[in-house]
Amino acid sequence: MDFFFNIIAVDDNKVNLMLIEHLAGAIGHRVKSFSNPVDALEYVQTNEIDVALVDYMMPKMNGIELTKMIKAIQPDVPIIMITAVNDDNTVKIGAFESGATEFLTKPIDTTEFKARLNNILTIRKYRKMLSERALHLQSEVEKATEVIRAREFEALALLGRVAEYRDEETGEHILRVGNYARIIAEGMGCTPEFCEQIFHTAPLHDIGKIAVSDTILNKQGKLTPEEFQIMKKHTVFGCDILKNADSPYIRGGAAIAGCHHEKYDGSGYPEGLKEEDIPLDARIVALADVFDALTSKRPYKEAWPFEQAVEYILGERGKHFDPKAVDAFMEGIDRVVEVYNNHKHV
Template identity: 40%
Template sequence: MSPLIPKQSILVVDDTPENIDLLSEVLCDDYRIRVATSGEKALKIVYSDDPPDLILLDIMMPGLSGLEICRRLKTNPDRRRIPIIFVTAMSSTEDERIGLETGAVDYITKPISPPIVKARVRTHLALYDQSRELERMVRQRTHELMTTRQQIIRRLGRAAEFKDNETGNHVLRMSHYARLIAEQYGLGLEATSILFNTAPMHDIGKIGIPDSILLKPGKLNAEEWKIMYQHPIMGAEIIGKHENDLLETARIIALTHHEKWDGSGYPQGLKGECIPLEGRIVAIADVFDALVSERPYKKPVPLDEALAYMESQAGIHFDPALMQAFKAALPEILRIREIYADENGSLTDLEFHIAEIYDNRDSPVGYPEVLKHTGDCN
């Protein structure tokens, strides 16, 4: 074996030193041998930062038996793929059946035959290498697909912004706000990442709203508001139903980010926890950015007034528990607001910030006077 390629590691577990010595002698020329004389010591090695590539495991040992060690490892997602070969004096067909059903890839009886041990170890290490390479390729391909989907989602979110008259950085700011609220709320890393990458699609349904309504310079009449209220449904239909978590979350956000905690929102009038968590989080992020941002038709609401309004809507528009998370995340939210300030450049100019940090308007009902603008529906 080339000195540049490290030897594969084999853990030999047996309570009899003579058996360890024999197996070590058979394999030491080709592999790095590690040993354990008890189940407890074996588990410490396997759970270390340098786990073995294969385990040769005796069954009959004091304390933890080989079968119990195998069972424990097969229930651990990080270690269950390590191939285990039982090397034991228990030679009946029933013993072999139990060993293989427990999760071992092979079963060698004592006294061992060195050529058989070498051949079985070589075969199962080769299979394990192939399995790991396939997993690596799948992870890489999955990452590529996820990245492509994320880029499509961001671009579609940007398309909705071009359709409306909001500033381009709105989707960036509110996506980061949503991420920070989710983190403070205790949402898991994967779910938070999905939320961050799908929040830009929240208003994709505006693509389906006629310009005569969306960009109308005056107040909307009742019929026009009726059409405007359909943009969450349009957004959900544009995205469509998917089994993929990323796209399904985008659909849920588009459909539910205008629902309100007290049931007075739209389009479904959902109430409380009947509103999906993602929609509740995005609602807070979206409205806050609308309040504190300048628009062609309004000046930004002073921060203290905006925060007072947000607080007043806990239990009315917003989930009270999520509002606590919003307040806890506020220092970081304000930092994001500065980084992605509209005067710093457009969406295209600022996209590089995404990797550095992580890789609105509504119906006039119940909003401060400054938001009661004709197309105020995000």
């Protein structure tokens, strides 16, 4: 791998600049020279440099001041301070404290100059190689992670479809609930990763219904109290099915499956959790699930009109539903309408 280093030299004496250019050129490097430190700073602001050779005694600003400013722009760049001050340790200490990497005195010893510049550039080269290797590895890891994530989401989709074979409405129901949940999560300011995850995990909320008998699941009319107690167990069944998975996405689905019938005021089931004790994703899916259930035709009821279902959601703010989730739902109501119309019981 070939490296072309961007080296700058800053000195108000043009003869000194010519000497630096000659010495660097003797070991195969080109130098961009500046007699005005202000011009050098402007260059550093828009160009990545690999090393700066800075004179100490200059008008307008000295080398220590310039070093501090360069370091403020490019903290990792090595800087060699060059000065005719031989015995003043204050200057040396000030140079190193400002961020200088090396310190050379005038007249410049050509052998020492070449050795120190080569050493700094060698270190710079290996750091660049490591950085590029790290970026390559990061890219490969991201690609592999994306493949794994895609497979995880595929598995979630397949799990979510399991319930389709038990309930004819569930196929579109889980699609709508996933979309509603994502709209709410985005409105609540959740991270993009969380919003993407809940879109894929929300469809698992009723996975436990595979353990409920068809007689109860598809009963025409209202369930008896005994039947309802059995139906309520689908939350526990769903959590048990998913909770021991290695996948964090499926484990997230377990929290949703187990808690999506909990209510914000603590009157829900199976545990009677309330407020922040209910996992956030379950609080979001609780609203999405109820809204879709209200606006969907089921064996035991007709679909509610859209507006009536929205009024119910608003009326349950702080009771059944997290107030923040309700507010986010209302903020995204135009998108909710779009999902409702595009996936209406087809």
